[in-house]
Amino acid sequence: MELRVRPKSDYLHRASWSELxxxxxxxxxxxxxxxxxxxxxxxxxxxxxxxxxRDENLGHVQASTSQLSEAEAQxxxxxxxxxxxxxxLARLMxxxxxxxxxxxxxxxxxxxxxxxxxxxxSFKELKKEVFAITEHVIEEEKLKRLLxx
Numbered sequence: 001m002e003l004r005v006r007p008k009s010d011y012l013h014r015a016s017w018s019e020l021x022x023x024x025x026x027x028x029x030x031x032x033x034x035x036x037x038x039x040x041x042x043x044x045x046x047x048x049x050x051x052x053x054r055d056e057n058l059g060h061v062q063a064s065t066s067q068l069s070e071a072e073a074q075x076x077x078x079x080x081x082x083x084x085x086x087x088x089l090a091r092l093m094x095x096x097x098x099x100x101x102x103x104x105x106x107x108x109x110x111x112x113x114x115x116x117x118x119x120x121x122s123f124k125e126l127k128k129e130v131f132a133i134t135e136h137v138i139e140e141e142k143l144k145r146l147l148x149x
Contacts, residue, residue, distance in 0.1 A: 012106055020109055021089045024082055027116055031079045034123060038072050041130050060133050067126050074119050085112055 015023075045065060085108070092105060 012110055017093045024086050028082050034075050044134055064130050071123055
């Protein structure tokens with residue numbers, strides 16, 4: 001999955017409302033995908049929870065589960081902000097705004113995009129951590145089965 005962000009230029013200041021609307025719809029789609037990934041990570045940790053609660057893994061699992069809950073809350077908050085933003089954009093496309101109002105809205109758009117980018121980066125790290133812990137547990141269990149007569 002690739003997060004869609006504005007190009008490095010004055011794109012944000014030149015883009016039409018419909019272009020910004022399209023970009024925000026992509027963000028909405030990305031957030032839906034993150035929602036699905038969060039569900040998958042919850043199921044993954046649940047499936048291996050018995051092995052993950054060993055003393056040597058407990059701290060990592062608790063931290064990851066806590067971070068996963070935080071990520072879920074952030075994702076829900078971001079989707080709500082994106083939906084509000086899309087509503088603003090729809091209304092903007094139907095009306096005429098002063099230059100100051102347009103710049104204020106474009107600033108809101110940039111701030112939202114920065115929040116989404118920060119979320120995406122932190123979520124990638126969390127996902128790597130959950131996969132690493134799960135992989136460690138699976139490998140540990142495979143080794144244990146091989147060594148057990």
